[in-house]
Amino acid sequence: GNSVTQMEGPVTLSEEAFLTINCTYTATGYPSLFWYVQYPGEGLQLLLKATKADDKGSNKGFEATYRKETTSFHLEKGSVQVSDSAVYFCALSVTDTGGFKTIFGAGTRLFVKA
Amino acid sequence: ETGVTQTPRHLVMGMTNKKSLKCEQHLGHNAMYWYKQSAKKPLELMFVYSLEERVENNSVPSRFSPECPNSSHLFLHLHTLQPEDSALYLCASSQDRFPNTEAFFGQGTRLTVV
Numbered sequence A: 001g002n003s004v005t006q007m008e009g010p011v012t013l014s015e016e017a018f019l020t021i022n023c024t025y026t027a028t029g030y031p032s033l034f035w036y037v038q039y040p041g042e043g044l045q046l047l048l049k050a051t052k053a054d055d056k057g058s059n060k061g062f063e064a065t066y067r068k069e070t071t072s073f074h075l076e077k078g079s080v081q082v083s084d085s086a087v088y089f090c091a092l093s094v095t096d097t098g099g100f101k102t103i104f105g106a107g108t109r110l111f112v113k114a
Numbered sequence B: 001e002t003g004v005t006q007t008p009r010h011l012v013m014g015m016t017n018k019k020s021l022k023c024e025q026h027l028g029h030n031a032m033y034w035y036k037q038s039a040k041k042p043l044e045l046m047f048v049y050s051l052e053e054r055v056e057n058n059s060v061p062s063r064f065s066p067e068c069p070n071s072s073h074l075f076l077h078l079h080t081l082q083p084e085d086s087a088l089y090l091c092a093s094s095q096d097r098f099p100n101t102e103a104f105f106g107q108g109t110r111l112t113v114v
Helices: none
Strands: A003-006 A011-014 A019-021 A023-026 A032-038 A044-050 A056-059 A062-065 A075-077 A086-096 A099-104 A108-113 B004-007 B010-013 B018-025 B031-037 B044-050 B053-057 B064-070 B073-079 B087-094 B109-113
Touching (some): A003 A086, A044 A062, B018 B087, B044 B073
Parallel strands (some): A011 A108
Antiparallel strands (some): A003 A023, A019 A075, A032 A044, A044 A056, A062 A075, A086 A108, B018 B073, B064 B073
């Protein structure tokens, strides 16, 4: 089946710390992988994506590499800011016999302290 | 502003009430979605519409009834809900129902069933 597993939060970091949020997936077929971010009081918005193995998605200092061998898509940022405090969702999209599927992880809440 | 607008932002309703959630997008997208976001649970896909035709219904109870009168509007009609239906309901749209397509989300309707 298709599923996404994220590390449980919350994750609390000090400003300028290094961030890693782990995401692993299982999928039938060849999924595209996404990270979405949800700021307080808002809906989700796309942060970055990768559509095939070894692709690296990047945006706003965040990066994630599509690792087919480890079925992972970990989110990283070298130096977080207070404004990065939000909930981060890993997601995959795949076409299977049931049609198009987008599956989200449970989300990881990040708190960044000044 | 993501181009997807949801109304109302907050809704409190009794278990015997009937209410509707509205979603509107003017991005020219072909596909629209309803998701349910509950605390500490993965984002749940409820319904998918593609070119105004319902293409996916993920075992959602019949007390939730979607309607897509045209490609820009999506409704979720609610009746005889239960307290466990309290959640954030998110609408999203995308250009197509293909795996590498980005989804644009509205800010959500925070629903409380009393």
